[in-house]
Amino acid sequence: MPIRVNGAEVPPPDDARISLLDLLREHLHLTGTKKGCDQGACGACTVLLDGNRVLSCLTLAAQAEGSDVRTIEGLAGDRGGLHLLQQAFIERDGLQCGYCTPGQICSAIAMAEELRRGDPSYVTLDVAAGPPVVTRAEIRERMSGNLCRCGAHNGIVEAIEDMLAETAR
Amino acid sequence: MSKLQNAIIGGVRAVLGQVPAAWLPGGTPDPLIDKRVALGGQQSRVDGPDKVRGVARFAAEVPMEDLLYATFVHSTIARGRIVELDTSAAEAAPGVQLVMTHRNAPKMSVPPAIGITNLKAAGNHTLPIMQSSEIRWNGQVVAVVLADTREKADHAATLVRVRYEASPARTRFEVGKRSAYTPESLLVERNRLDKGDAGKKLAEAAFKIDAVYTTPWENHNPIEPHAATIVWRDGKLIVHDATQMINATAGSLAKIFGLKAEDVHVSSPYVGGGFGAKGMWDHQILGAAAARLSGRPVRITLSRASMHRLVGGRTRTEQRVALGADADGKLKALLHHGYGVKPLHSVCDEAFSLTGRSLYASESFDVVQHYVDLDLLANSFMRGPGETPGTFAIECAMDELAHAIGMDPIELRRRNASTRDPVSGAPHSQNAMMAAYDLGAARIGWDRRTPEPGTRRDGEWLIGMGCASGTFPFTRMPGSSARITIDAEGHAHVASAAHEMGMGTATVQRQHTADRLGLPLDHVTVTIGDSSLPFASFAGGSSQTASLAAAISAASRKLATELIQLAGNDTPLAGLKASEVEFADGGLRSVENPARQESFVSILRRASRRELSVIGESGAPLEILKFSMHSTSAIFCELRVSEVTGEIRVDRLVGAFDCGRILNTKTATSQFKGGMIMGLGMALAEETLLDERTGRIMSTSLADYHVPVHLDVPDIDVLWTDIADPRAPLGARGIGEIGTTGVAAAVANAVFNATGKRVRELPLTLDRLI
Numbered sequence: 001m002p003i004r005v006n007g008a009e010v011p012p013p014d015d016a017r018i019s020l021l022d023l024l025r026e027h028l029h030l031t032g033t034k035k036g037c038d039q040g041a042c043g044a045c046t047v048l049l050d051g052n053r054v055l056s057c058l059t060l061a062a063q064a065e066g067s068d069v070r071t072i073e074g075l076a077g078d079r080g081g082l083h084l085l086q087q088a089f090i091e092r093d094g095l096q097c098g099y100c101t102p103g104q105i106c107s108a109i110a111m112a113e114e115l116r117r118g119d120p121s122y123v124t125l126d127v128a129a130g131p132p133v134v135t136r137a138e139i140r141e142r143m144s145g146n147l148c149r150c151g152a153h154n155g156i157v158e159a160i161e162d163m164l165a166e167t168a169r
Numbered sequence: 170m171s172k173l174q175n176a177i178i179g180g181v182r183a184v185l186g187q188v189p190a191a192w193l194p195g196g197t198p199d200p201l202i203d204k205r206v207a208l209g210g211q212q213s214r215v216d217g218p219d220k221v222r223g224v225a226r227f228a229a230e231v232p233m234e235d236l237l238y239a240t241f242v243h244s245t246i247a248r249g250r251i252v253e254l255d256t257s258a259a260e261a262a263p264g265v266q267l268v269m270t271h272r273n274a275p276k277m278s279v280p281p282a283i284g285i286t287n288l289k290a291a292g293n294h295t296l297p298i299m300q301s302s303e304i305r306w307n308g309q310v311v312a313v314v315l316a317d318t319r320e321k322a323d324h325a326a327t328l329v330r331v332r333y334e335a336s337p338a339r340t341r342f343e344v345g346k347r348s349a350y351t352p353e354s355l356l357v358e359r360n361r362l363d364k365g366d367a368g369k370k371l372a373e374a375a376f377k378i379d380a381v382y383t384t385p386w387e388n389h390n391p392i393e394p395h396a397a398t399i400v401w402r403d404g405k406l407i408v409h410d411a412t413q414m415i416n417a418t419a420g421s422l423a424k425i426f427g428l429k430a431e432d433v434h435v436s437s438p439y440v441g442g443g444f445g446a447k448g449m450w451d452h453q454i455l456g457a458a459a460a461r462l463s464g465r466p467v468r469i470t471l472s473r474a475s476m477h478r479l480v481g482g483r484t485r486t487e488q489r490v491a492l493g494a495d496a497d498g499k500l501k502a503l504l505h506h507g508y509g510v511k512p513l514h515s516v517c518d519e520a521f522s523l524t525g526r527s528l529y530a531s532e533s534f535d536v537v538q539h540y541v542d543l544d545l546l547a548n549s550f551m552r553g554p555g556e557t558p559g560t561f562a563i564e565c566a567m568d569e570l571a572h573a574i575g576m577d578p579i580e581l582r583r584r585n586a587s588t589r590d591p592v593s594g595a596p597h598s599q600n601a602m603m604a605a606y607d608l609g610a611a612r613i614g615w616d617r618r619t620p621e622p623g624t625r626r627d628g629e630w631l632i633g634m635g636c637a638s639g640t641f642p643f644t645r646m647p648g649s650s651a652r653i654t655i656d657a658e659g660h661a662h663v664a665s666a667a668h669e670m671g672m673g674t675a676t677v678q679r680q681h682t683a684d685r686l687g688l689p690l691d692h693v694t695v696t697i698g699d700s701s702l703p704f705a706s707f708a709g710g711s712s713q714t715a716s717l718a719a720a721i722s723a724a725s726r727k728l729a730t731e732l733i734q735l736a737g738n739d740t741p742l743a744g745l746k747a748s749e750v751e752f753a754d755g756g757l758r759s760v761e762n763p764a765r766q767e768s769f770v771s772i773l774r775r776a777s778r779r780e781l782s783v784i785g786e787s788g789a790p791l792e793i794l795k796f797s798m799h800s801t802s803a804i805f806c807e808l809r810v811s812e813v814t815g816e817i818r819v820d821r822l823v824g825a826f827d828c829g830r831i832l833n834t835k836t837a838t839s840q841f842k843g844g845m846i847m848g849l850g851m852a853l854a855e856e857t858l859l860d861e862r863t864g865r866i867m868s869t870s871l872a873d874y875h876v877p878v879h880l881d882v883p884d885i886d887v888l889w890t891d892i893a894d895p896r897a898p899l900g901a902r903g904i905g906e907i908g909t910t911g912v913a914a915a916v917a918n919a920v921f922n923a924t925g926k927r928v929r930e931l932p933l934t935l936d937r938l939i
Contacts, residue, residue, distance in 0.1 A: 017320040026319065031230035032223020034441070036392045037473045041871035044392055072223035082221065090217040093839045096671025098220030099393040099441030105221065123880075137880070144878040147871065149392050149442045150671045151843030153882040 001066040005030065006074030013061050020064050021045045021056035024071060032072035032102045036147070043146035046103040046110075047071050053110035072102035075109070084166055085109060088159035096150035104146045108160045111142045112167065134164055175359045178794070182593070185795040194645075195598075195792045195896035199722065202830060202893040202900035207680035207690050211835045214676045215695075216439070216669065225439045228411040229396035229470045236398075237266055239456055239469040240322040242312035242329045243478045244304045247338035247864030248544045251302040251311060255330035259314055262328055264321035267463045269313040274299040275458050277425045280449065282516045285357060288648055288706045289420025289430070291412075291449035293481055294514045294547035298425075298451050299458070304333065305514070306546045307340075307864040308478025310451055313459045315467060338544040340864035342485065345541035346508055352540060355520035355555075362526060364592060365533025370502035374493025378569045379504075381489045382562035382929045384913075386510075386857035388482035389551050390876055391670075393441020395476055399456045400466035405432045406457055413443040413668045413708040419700045421449055422457060438698030440670040444847070445550035445709065447670065450480050477869040482857055483551035484509040484519045488562035492531075492570045498584045503531035505563065511540035515547035517554070524559030524910075526592050527799050528602075528640055529567075529585040534592065544864055550709060552847050553909040556641050561851075561931065564637035564914030569927065572622075578636055578918070579606050579615065579803075590797035598792070598896040601827045602638060602801035608888045609636070609825030613805040622925035630809040630818075633923025639824075639911030643798035643894070643902040645790040646706035649716035653682070653724045654782040655732075659755045659769040660692045667697040667717055668708035671843070672905055673836035678717055680833060681899060685725045687752040703784050711800075711903025714832070716787050718898035724785025725752065731783055732757055732769070735776045741765040792896045800828040800902045804845070804915040810923045815938035817853060817920065822912070823886040829894035829902040837904055841887045844908015850877045851909070852916035854932050 002009040005028060013023055021038070024030040024047070033056060036044030040058040047056045048070040075083040085105050088094070095101045115138070118131035123141040132138055139157050148156065190196050201208060219225040244251075256268040277300065280292025296305050304311075312329045316322035339345055352360050371377055398409040406428060412418050412435065419435040422428070440447050452469050460467040471479065488507035494500050509519045522538040525531075551557070571578040586603050589596050609615075618634040619625055625632040651665040663682050667674055675695040682693045696702065706716055730747040737743070742750060742757055742765060750757045758766030773781060792798065805823040810816070824845050831837045854875035858868040868874045893900030913931055920938070921927050928937045 015318065015320055017324075018318075022319060025230070029232060030223075031226065034223075034227075034392070035229070035394065035470065037394075037871050039473060039870055039872065041473075042392055072221075076222070082218065086218075086221040089221045090213050093213065093217075093835050095214075095217065095220055096673075096839055096843060097391070097393065097440060097442045098216065098225050098671065099227065099391070101220050102223040136884075140879040140882070144880045147392060147876060147878060149390060149444070149847075149876060150839075151846030151877075151882075152839060153846060153877075153879050154842055154885055155839065157879065 003064045004068045006070060012065050016062055018061045019057050020059040020061045023061040024056060030071055030073055034099055034102055036100065043107060044100050044103040046107040046146065048106055048110055051110065051113065053107050072106060085159060085163045088162040092155040092159040092162065094152050094155035094159040096152050100146060100148045104156055107143060107146045112164060172353045175354050178357055182794045185791060190795065193791045193795055194788055198895040199898055199900060201684050205684055207683045208832050208899065212676055212680055212833050214673045214836055215679060216675065227393055227439050227441055228398060228409050228437065229468060231398040231409040233398055233400060233466040235465050237315040237317060237463060237465050237467050238319040238322045239459055239467050240314045240326040241310045241475050242326050244307060244309045244311050246304055246333045246335045247307040247340055249304050249333050249335040251304065251331055252334045253332035256312065258328040259325040262321065262325040264316040264318055265314060265325045266317065267315040267459060268329065269459045269462055270311060271299045271301055273462065275461055277454060277458060281421050281424050288646065289417055291414045291417035291421040293448055293450060293516050293549050295516065296514045298454050306544055308546060308866065310455055313455050315459055315463050338864055340543055340545065341861045342510065342541060345543050349508055349539035349541050351537060355518045355523060358523055360537055362534050362536040362592060367502040367504050367533040367535035370533045371491055371493040371504060374501045375496045376570060376574050377491065377493045378566050378573060379491040380566060380569065380929055381487060382565055384486045384558040384561055384931045386482055386485045386859060387551060387851060387855050388477060388857050388874060389444040389446035390871065390874055391442025391444060391446060394471045394473065395447065395450065395452055395480060396470040397453045397456050398466065398468045399460045401461050405434065407434045408453060408457065410435050410437045410453060411440050411447050412437045413440060413447045413670055414449060415666045415668060415700050416704055417707050418449045418453065425454055426457065435700040436698065438669065440668060443670040444552045445554065446480050448549060452479055473871060474869040477866045481547045481549040484511060484548050486519065486521050486558045488521060490562045490566040492566050494570055494574065498574050498576050498581045500529055500531035500585045502533045503529065504535045507538050508541055509538065510543050510545060511548055512545055513542050517548045517550045519548060519558065520555035521559035524556050524640060525563045527590060527797060528587060528638055530587040530591045552844060553641060553906040556910040560637065560639055560910045561913045564911055565917050565929065568635065568918040568921065579610060582606065582638060595795065595797045598796040598798045599829065599892060599894040600799065600801060601890045601892050602803065604890045605801060605825040605827045606803040609803040609805045609823045612886050612888060613807060613821060613823045618922065622922050629812050631812055631923040632809050633919045634807045635915050635918030635922050636803060636805045637911040637914035637918055639802035639804055639907050641711060641800050641907040641910055643793060643800065643897060644710040644712040645719060645787065645793065646712045646716040647787060647789045649705045649720045650703040650784050650786040651717060651720040651724050652703045652782055652784045653721065653728055654780050655769045655773065656780045657770065657773055661686050661688055663695045663721060664702045665697055665717060665720065666700050666702040666705040667713060669697060670708060672840060673833060674713065676836055677714060677832050678721060681718055682721055685721060685752065688755055711905040714901065714903060715898050719787035720785050722898055723787060724783050727783040727785055729757060731781060732772055735778065735781065736767060736772045739775065740767050742767055796896055798896060798902065800907045802826045802907055802911055804911040806915040806919040808916065808919045808923060810920060810938060815935035817933060819849060819883050819916065821883055822849065824908060825888040826907065827890045827892065828904050828907060829897055830900040831889050831891055832899060832901055838887045840904050841908045842885045844906060845885055845912050846877050846882055848909040848912025849881065851931060852913040852933055853881065856932055
């Protein structure tokens with residue numbers, strides 16, 4: 001079964017060892033998805049697999065057969081331009097070197113969906129009280145799997161707040 | 170570094186002491202200190218759109234036909250030699266094209282060491298690379314496996330069999346301290362400082378502190394792993410690298426492989442975080458050697474483990490600080506002694522003992538540092554080298570002294586802040602550290618702090634507040650150059666082999682060039698990141714912005730001269746000298762009579778020229794030898810410590826900086842915050858763990874080496890004095906490193922204020938607090 005990557009169907013690789021990350025970067029030349037550690041510790045390789053965030057370095061390409069993979073290159077859709085969150089990252093300077101950025105953005109987009117459907121987190125004060133109130137602590141906890149070494153954390157959180165505020169309208 | 174260097178630099182300083190300041194660079198303050206349009210504003214970074222869309226191309230992402238992937242096999246002993254090396258299974262594995270070891274590696278010279286006199290050298294160590302069976306550190310590369318996919322290379326690397334004969338290795342810090350050596354100089358400074366009788370003054374002081382502070386080995390861990398895509402074409406070496414030393418890497422590779430300088434091309438338009446780590450290490454050299462041997466392009470991307478085995482970090486330090494003060498808190502004696510690790514083959518100084526020499530006007534000094542020579546990987550510079558561990562020791566000691574006297578810690582600093590260089594007596598170019606303290610104290614609400622430790626509480630949480638000074642010297646590199654090209658539309662294009670690792674290099678120099686040439690921002694482009702562009706020094710020591718600014722400024726003066734020549738006699742500018750014109754409104758005009766003006770477009774058109782190019786170069790940074798040029802900061806922290814678990818939660822960080830004028834408020838804020846967050850990591854979590862029995866690093870992943878994550882990072886406030894440094898281009902000193910300095914001390918001092926526990930060892934992990 002093919003893998004759908006940003007809407008295009010690609011055949012699964014012949015070598016079963018190939019991670020989804022290496023399929024994207026080395027075989028499809030979709031290098032927007034970054035390799036930071038190849039061990040599931042940094043989040044730079046985060047992509048959306050059927051809408052959920054996954055670490056593509058810990059996902060075998062074969063696991064994505066029949067699934068829909070969306071990467072940073074596919075976020076703006078066919079319109080081109082920039083996704084709301086991409087624009088907010090620029091406005092809030094939620095990046096410096098730019099290497100963790102695609103992973104942060106993909107992660108945050110899926111995180112917004114998790115918040116919307118009411119998934120609790122470690123910092124949710126009352127898990128029985130319905131959907132968690134969006135606070136900076138909630139965003140920070142839920143984004144803690146995405147490391148940034150340049151220290152753009154404040155800007156990233158502000159950009160995500162901008163996106164959440166915009167989409168809540 | 171040598172006695173000779175001390176003599177030369179001492180001599181130049183003595184001479185410059187007599188030379189009028191007006192004759193030196195910065196003698197006439199840069200007019201752009203006050204004349205600002207784009208500068209000083211809030212500009213989004215120009216490469217932001219490419220970075221958020223994932224189309225900014227990093228070193229491991231350059232497409233290449235026929236590419237081979239390299240994987241390294243690392244030694245598992247610290248010292249000794251290889252006695253058996255079986256590569257047959259690896260060579261027979263599917264897809265493997267080559268296994269390179271010392272038996273078949275090409276001849277390569279030792280890397281030329283990074284130094285203050287050779288800007289084309291990038292060697293962090295001076296050991297031969299894969300030239301013999303000798304092993305010098307645990308993790309040294311013993312084999313390079315090339316295969317047509319990464320998976321095949323990784324697998325084949327596991328099939329290489331190596332047997333070693335180990336020699337006794339020196340891997341223990343405490344043992345090594347007994348035979349530590351004392352370098353003559355540290356960077357450009359003399360190491361040993363003895364001024365006044367510090368021992369006697371300390372003994373006689375009304376108040377004294379004498380304590381030992383330690384900081385651990387730390388690693389940069391940029392999120393982009395070190396990587397290079399390398400190809401030889403017609404005898405020329407092309408390296409797509411992730412480096413903050415483009416020209417130095419090119420120059421070094423030329424030396425190592427016996428090539429002409431122009432036959433090495435290094436390209437590095439984007440670097441995914443550097444912090445000092447992205448220089449030249451063995452991987453580019455081995456990758457180039459393997460590419461030559463295999464006759465095919467090679468991509469090497471270091472795994473996290475390989476990064477820790479091949480790329481040096483900041484040495485651990487052990488620092489004794491003794492402070493003596495009179496009843497009014499005036500410093501009578503400052504003693505700062507200590508140890509760091511620096512193997513004899515290692516190049517980069519960790520000059521922590523320079524910190525206390527510029528901050529405070531002590532009556533006497535006794536300062537010296539020693540290095541322990543161990544069989545370990547060489548060091549590298551890491552953000553705020555020297556001052557980052559140095560401020561931890563000095564600024565914790567200042568806090569301890571304030572507590573001993575019963576004085577507010579800010580007041581203690583106010584009474585001792587230097588008004589000129591405390592050692593040489595050289596005047597400050599500009600310094601307003603106490604103004605930074607005033608800004609920061611007001612922002613965090615310092616008046617809410619209770620001087621008595623352990624007196625603020627919220628349930629199980631003890632609440633405290635602390636402060637500390639940060640400092641970093643101004644540096645400007647000579648020989649950096651930039652080309653300005655004016656095109657027929659009157660647009661300016663700047664080019665220089667400078668670096669972008671997240672600082673916003675092109676963004677800020679675009680603002681600078683627009684203001685320098687009187688152009689709107691959208692008429693200026695800046696291209697950096699390639700050795701084919703005019704020479705630039707490395708991005709380090711917070712020097713790049715000032716060095717580039719000086720180069721662009723020099724180029725603009727040449728541009729004025731050439732434009733006047735080009736304009737000839739049929740111009741309103743006829744008869745004017747370059748010194749009598751200024752850039753304005755997309756052209757030149759007379760300073761005296763602004764009505765006499767002509768645009769770039771008009772000058773070029775009349776001369777039938779499509780474009781005009783000039784190259785300017787930054788001159789020798791003599792100003793730093795005449796003036797004491799240091800940035801300073803005041804860092805504030807408010808935090809909670811759980812009485813139950815010892816967990817620290819930092820609630821607020823405030824950094825107030827005195828770094829001259831700020832050029833782009835948006836990117837500068839990010840730079841300062843980024844530095845502070847690295848300081849926060851140093852304070853709370855970061856530690857490279859070494860197995861001292863074997864010399865092997867244990868913490869070789871991001872799961873073992875803890876950097877701050879989102880939940881660790883509070884809202885950070887950044888403030889600045891924005892007072893121009895009249896001696897610096899654009900009135901601005903570098904801002905990349907200072908953010909990290911002082912933060913760990915501010916956190917430790919806040920922990921003391923919260924709990925009454927004085928922890929003198931980093932990181933401040935839970936076990937040290939319960």
